Amino acid sequence: MLEIHFSQTGQLTQVMDHLVQPLVDQPGVTVERQCIEMVQPYPFPWPFFRFFDEFPETVAFVTPDIKAIDAAGPYDLIILGYTPWYLSPAPPVVAFLQSERAAALFRDTPVVTVTACRNMWLMAQYRLNKLIRGLGGRLLDRIVLTDQGGTAATFITTPRWMFTGKKDRYLGLFPRAGVAEPEIEGADTFGRRISQWLESETSTGDTTRPIANPDPNPPNxxxxxxxxxxxxxxxxxxxxxxxxxxxxxxxxxxxxxxxxxxxxxxxxxxxxxxxxxxxxxxxxxxxxxxxxxxxxxxxx
Structure with a gap:
């Protein structure tokens, strides 16, 4: 199977590390891990103007150059990690999905998407699903981990994190930015579910059955x-x-x-x-x- 993702802050990489560990430990399963890398990486923390200057190209799917992905395929399963930017998938993920390599890898292959973000992820997931289906991928399930604090709180904590790099509690009122650490560490629960699905798929040959996902963050x-x-x-x-x-x-x-x-x-x-x-x-x-x-x- 292939695990591939893009993470600017490193948070999604932590999630994916915990998620795939049960699969790495499973006998008979080979996990190939790839990280989508840009030719010219984005700055972090973000300068104020550069952050907002990014959104016109992001929503229009005008993508940056990324490094070549060394993945041969075919795979029994692809786990794709992404983050929403401006209610759309992050540009490097879109750049990968628009590539000829992705067209070959995703065709007729089961896909699970993973995201760790604010709780406003619906439209980004919708746009990502369209891209995956356009490649012929078969969406099985989604895994969504959302930031601690409600919608109002993350309107403060997320920009502060993006512009300063600080994730700690703010003013004694707002929680830490990002997904809570116990939830990140608990991502291995999903890895075990995927492991069970792989065992079932091997024995029955059924690659269309959705993975039983105990979704902690259903759509709002x-x-x-x-x-x-x-x-x-x-x-x-x-x-x-x-x-x-x-x-x-x-x-x-x-x-x-x-x-x-x-x-x-x-x-x-x-x-x-x-x-x-x-x-x-x-x-x-x-x-x-x-x-x-x-x-x-x-x-x-």
Whole structure:
């Protein structure tokens, strides 16, 4: 089997280390591990302007150059680790999935996706699923580990982590940024589930049966509308910003900074109004059933 991922902060690498350990220890299973690496790595921590200047290309799937992936295949299973950037899969992951190598590896191969991120991952998963299915991959399951603290808290802790590199508790009010350490270490639970699936697949030949996933972070229906509106905003403004020049050009500075201010205002004002409106609508049983089905369709 193949485990491949991209991690800028190193958090997802920790998750994958724990997840694959039961598979590495399983007799008869060969685990090939690959890390998607960029030709010119992103900075971390991020400079403020560079961080926001990244989103137009991210949502448009304009990808950076990555180093060649030395994976021969075929594989019985691919475990793909990714992180959401601007409600989309991170650009290096998209670059890999757009490559000829990925087209050969994923065709007719079972795939499990893994992410460790804020709790707004629905649209990124939707876009990732489309890419994998476009390659002919067979999605079996998803594993999602989310940051400690609620949606409001991570609007503070995640940017602080990205801009300063600091993950510790903040002001005595906000939790540490990122996924809690016990949850990262507990990722081996999923590895054992995958190990059981591999044993069953070997004995029965059934590669279409989903892996029994004790999902600790099921999709949150309340966040879907906000994510959809956010992605639409990123795409519209991203297209406008790209008309102002290439990434890093001074001609993009004014509009990128304006959008960063607009985005902060939208998070403070528009998102809460949207959430309250959706909460009221979900009191209507027919709308709640429709909304839940829509969420399932997005992430399936």
């Amino acid at each position: 229906p309340m966040l879907l509308l906000g994510e959809f509106m956010g992605l639409r905003s990123f795409m519209i403004w991203g297209a406008l910003i790209r008309l102002c020049g290439r990434q890093g050009r001074w001609t993009r500075v004014p509009i990128v900074l304006f959008y960063a201010l607009f985005l902060a205002c939208a998070v403070v004002v528009v998102l809460p109004i949207t959430m309250v409106s959706l909460l009221l609508l979900r009191l209507v049983p027919a709308f709640r059933r429709f909304h839940n089905k829509l969420v399932d369709r997005v992430v399936s």
